Each structure stands twice: as C-alpha cells, then as structure tokens.
Amino acid sequence: MVHVTAIDETRMEGLRTTFLGALLLPADDAYEVVRHVHNGLVDRRPALIARCTNTADVVDAVNFAREEALEISVRGGGHNVAGRAVCDGGLMIDLSPMKAVLVDPSARVARAQPGVLWREFNRETQLHGLAVTGGVIASTGISGLTLGGGLGWLMGKYGMAVDNLRAAEVVTADGRVLRASADEHPDLFWALRGGGGNFGVVTSFEYDLHEVGPIVTGGLVAFPFEQSGQMYRAYREFCRDLPDELTVWAGMVHAPDGSGVKLAATLACHVGDPEAAEQALRPIRDFGTPIMEELGPIPYSTMNSMLDDGFPRGALNYWKASFLEELSDDAIDTLVRQFGACPSPMSSMMVEHFHGAVTRVPVEATAYPHRSPGFNLVIAGQWMDPAESDRNIEWVRETYAALEPHRAPARYVNYLSDDEGDQVAHAYGPAYERLRQVKAQYDPDNMFHHNHNIPPATS
Numbered sequence: 001m002v003h004v005t006a007i008d009e010t011r012m013e014g015l016r017t018t019f020l021g022a023l024l025l026p027a028d029d030a031y032e033v034v035r036h037v038h039n040g041l042v043d044r045r046p047a048l049i050a051r052c053t054n055t056a057d058v059v060d061a062v063n064f065a066r067e068e069a070l071e072i073s074v075r076g077g078g079h080n081v082a083g084r085a086v087c088d089g090g091l092m093i094d095l096s097p098m099k100a101v102l103v104d105p106s107a108r109v110a111r112a113q114p115g116v117l118w119r120e121f122n123r124e125t126q127l128h129g130l131a132v133t134g135g136v137i138a139s140t141g142i143s144g145l146t147l148g149g150g151l152g153w154l155m156g157k158y159g160m161a162v163d164n165l166r167a168a169e170v171v172t173a174d175g176r177v178l179r180a181s182a183d184e185h186p187d188l189f190w191a192l193r194g195g196g197g198n199f200g201v202v203t204s205f206e207y208d209l210h211e212v213g214p215i216v217t218g219g220l221v222a223f224p225f226e227q228s229g230q231m232y233r234a235y236r237e238f239c240r241d242l243p244d245e246l247t248v249w250a251g252m253v254h255a256p257d258g259s260g261v262k263l264a265a266t267l268a269c270h271v272g273d274p275e276a277a278e279q280a281l282r283p284i285r286d287f288g289t290p291i292m293e294e295l296g297p298i299p300y301s302t303m304n305s306m307l308d309d310g311f312p313r314g315a316l317n318y319w320k321a322s323f324l325e326e327l328s329d330d331a332i333d334t335l336v337r338q339f340g341a342c343p344s345p346m347s348s349m350m351v352e353h354f355h356g357a358v359t360r361v362p363v364e365a366t367a368y369p370h371r372s373p374g375f376n377l378v379i380a381g382q383w384m385d386p387a388e389s390d391r392n393i394e395w396v397r398e399t400y401a402a403l404e405p406h407r408a409p410a411r412y413v414n415y416l417s418d419d420e421g422d423q424v425a426h427a428y429g430p431a432y433e434r435l436r437q438v439k440a441q442y443d444p445d446n447m448f449h450h451n452h453n454i455p456p457a458t459s
Contacts, residue, residue: 007047015064021057021097024049034094035086041316042083046092053097055169055177055203062201063175065091066447073450074197076114077141081319082418087450093201103128108209109166114143114202122301131212131300132164138305146205147196148414149368153269153303154212156247156356162193162366164208170200173447191438194368196413197451199442213300217277218269221284222292225262228252232332234287235266244356245272246280251350252339260345269303315346316386318393320400321378321415323370323408327351331406338399343391346382351375369429370410378415413452424452
C-alpha cells in the first residue's frame with residue numbers, strides 16, 4: 001500500500017457522486033473529532049474518513065481504497081484498546097453512523113448494524129426481555145467485540161457473542177457483498193467468529209437472543225486492598241463449582257472518588273431464578289469484611305454498564321492480558337504485589353473466569369479457540385496526563401513480565417495492545433493456519449491488514 005498524506009479532490013469526484021455519508025478531509029471541521037477513538041493514546045491522522053450510512057457506502061469506500069491503493073482501517077465503536085480502527089495517511093472506513101437495530105421477539109433474533117454500541121443494542125432487546133452475550137462495558141461497539149470472540153456476563157449460560165451469531169453481511173476486498181452463515185460461505189462464517197476484521201467489512205450482524213432480565217441478580221462487593229490475597233484465594237475456590245447462570249470476576253481497582261485508595265472487588269451476574277441466585281452468591285456476601293456491597297436485583301442493562309464510568313473516553317490506555325495456567329498462590333501474591341505499586345488511580349487488574357457454555361463449544365467450531373475452563377488476566381493501565389505515559393506503560397510491562405511464569409500461551413485477541421503483532425498466532429492457537437487459508441481466499445492481497453493481522457497463506 002502507498003502511504004499518502006493528502007488526497008487530491010479530483011480523485012474523489014467519482015466517490016462523491018454516489019456516497020451518501022460524509023467524506024472528511026483533514027481541513028474539515030468534524031475531522032478532528034471523528035479521527036479520535038476511545039483510547040486517547042491513539043493519535044493517527046487518516047488522509048480521508050468515509051462516514052458510511054449503509055452497505056452501499058461501504059462498497060464505495062472499499063472500491064475507492066483499492067483503486068487508489070490506499071491503506072484501509074475500519075472503525076465500528078472505536079473502543080478497542082489497540083486503536084487499529086485508525087490508520088495514518090490512508091482511508092478510515094467509519095461505520096459508527098450505522099446504528100439500526102431490528103428485533104424479532106417471536107423468533108428471538110436481532111439484526112444490528114456495525115456502528116451500534118452494546119448499550120444501544122441492549123436498549124432495544126431488553127424491551128422484550130431478551131439479550132445476547134455482549135461485553136461488560138456498554139460503550140463498547142458490537143462489531144469488534146463480536147468479531148474477536150465476545151465475552152460478557154452471559155457467557156457461562158449462553159457462550160460467547162460468536163456462539164450466538166447466526167449470520168453476517170460482509171463487504172469483501174473485491175467489493176462483493178456476501179452473506180456468511182452456516183449455509184452460505186460457511187468457511188467465511190467460521191472465520192468471522194473470532195478472526196477479527198481480517199476478512200472484510202461486516203455491515204450487519206444477526207444474533208440469536210435469549211430470555212434475560214430485564215431484572216437479573218448482580219453487582220459488586222468491595223473489600224479493603226489488604227484483603228486482596230484472601231479474596232483471590234476465596235474466589236479461586238468459589239469458581240470450582242459455579243452454575244452456568246453465574247459469571248463472577250475478581251479484581252483490584254481504585255476507589256471511584258479519585259482518591260487513589262486501592263480496593264479488592266468481586267463482580268457477579270446471575271441470570272437465573274432469584275432464589276437460586278441468592279444461594280449461589282452467598283459465599284461472596286460471607287467473605288471477609290466488605291466496605292461496600294451493591295449486590296442484588298439489578299436491570300441487566302445497568303449490570304452491563306456498571307464499569308462504564310471507570311473507562312472514560314479519551315483516557316490514555318495501555319493493556320496487557322493473558323490466560324493463566326492456574327490462579328496459584330504465587331500468581332496471586334504477584335498480582336497483589338504489583339498492584340500495590342500501580343502508579344495511576346485509574347488503572348485496574350481483573351481476573352475473568354471462563355466456565356459453563358463457553359467451554360462446551362468444540363474448539364474447532366469457531367475461530368475463537370479458547371474453550372478450556374480457567375482464568376484470564378487483564379492488566380488495564382489507564383491515566384489522563386500524557387506526561388505520565390512512560391511511567392504507566394512501564395508498570396503494565398513490568399507487571400506482565402513478573403507474571404510470565406504463570407501465563408498460559410493463549411491470548412484473547414480483543415485485549416492485545418498495539419505493539420503485540422507477534423502474539424496474533426497465540427490469540428488464534430489451533431485455528432491460525434485455517435484462518436490463513438480463509439484469508440487467502442477472501443483477501444489474498446491482505447488489503448484488510450490494519451488489525452491484529454492474519455497474513456494470507458501462500459501456495
């Protein structure tokens with residue numbers, strides 16, 4: 001691809017004749033706002049931003065980029081920490097204006113466009129008491145989260161988002177519009193369920209929905225930081241025998257008042273019978289000496305947005321994450337010691353537990369391959385002052401290095417940071433070589449490479 005810093009207006013005349021959305025150049029007033037994504041550490045400048053309103057706009061944008069030899073990046077919700085939604089000097093295909101959500105409550109199916117955020121999706125589906133696994137931060141977009149796997153509070157009962165994807169409409173590198181499903185282009189459908197944005201631009205997602213809420217049982221319990229080690233050990237034992245309906249994570253965070261006070265916390269969501277929920281959650285209530293307890297009946301939409309305020313748009317983010325071999329005593333001690341040295345009152349460390357339905361899907365069924373019960377660690381460095389970037393990035397890296405003896409080789413692609421291109425094969429594990437074959441079929445020239453890239457297989 002040719003790196004460009006400007007596009008001559010005459011080259012855009014043909015595109016302007018059919019394109020219905022906005023075409024933004026660096027001199028346009030809206031450009032500065034639109035080029036930024038959720039992670040304030042990302043500061044790239046596309047030569048052109050194509051704000052698409054429909055599938056035809058996406059086709060026009062893809063064809064224009066191919067004909068003009070422009071690098072492409074694709075933005076859905078723009079929340080992904082790596083910031084690959086924005087390229088330097090190329091064309092950013094911005095899907096965020098595409099916001100339609102259509103729910104068929106009798107069939108329990110929803111079809112949504114790629115600019116939809118999970119809070120917008122939930123708002124429509126919860127009108128009918130329906131939901132699908134969809135992240136834990138409601139300002140996240142459905143596109144990136146789904147294409148990378150899609151964990152969330154419902155995964156113990158209903159699996160990952162990709163396990164509930166029925167079909168997708170995709171614009172491929174040659175400008176075709178394909179429907180991918182179990183019956184149509186099944187190889188592409190398999191690859192989309194975990195393979196990220198490597199195979200084209202997805203312009204609609206079709207999900208199976210499930211009866212959830214609108215009231216579930218959930219929330220959080222916070223403890224003094226000094227009880228972190230005890231909490232993690234109790235959490236480890238608690239997770240040995242969880243019902244599918246209950247998903248529980250444990251982490252170390254800072255008090256939301258900005259004081260910098262460190263806390264230990266468990267977060268839980270139970271989507272079953274309220275009496276069964278109370279019984280299942282009792283060990284959390286009984287552990288230690290909580291300093292805050294907000295655990296009980298809660299709207300599912302509220303549960304799914306509980307962490308939103310802790311991840312504000314524009315904050316600078318640098319993350320590392322890995323599945324753990326086990327949540328051993330030594331791993332716990334390392335976690336606690338490292339968080340004690342955390343320099344930012346906005347950073348956190350979370351351990352996510354995988355069990356239930358997500359672990360019963362065959363490994364080969366989707367491109368998302370991580371189906372073993374266990375724990376995933378997320379080290380989320382977050383701060384506001386650019387002068388503090390080096391210090392915070394170094395803390396994340398040092399913490400990740402300290403945990404090296406306890407890390408499994410598996411990685412969740414949606415948590416990879418921008419400097420981890422060498423970890424893509426670990427994110428896809430046994431699916432990697434098959435993904436390269438599908439990539440060679442649908443994007444042999446690797447036009448869609450501004451992502452956690454899967455290079456096409458060579459003959």
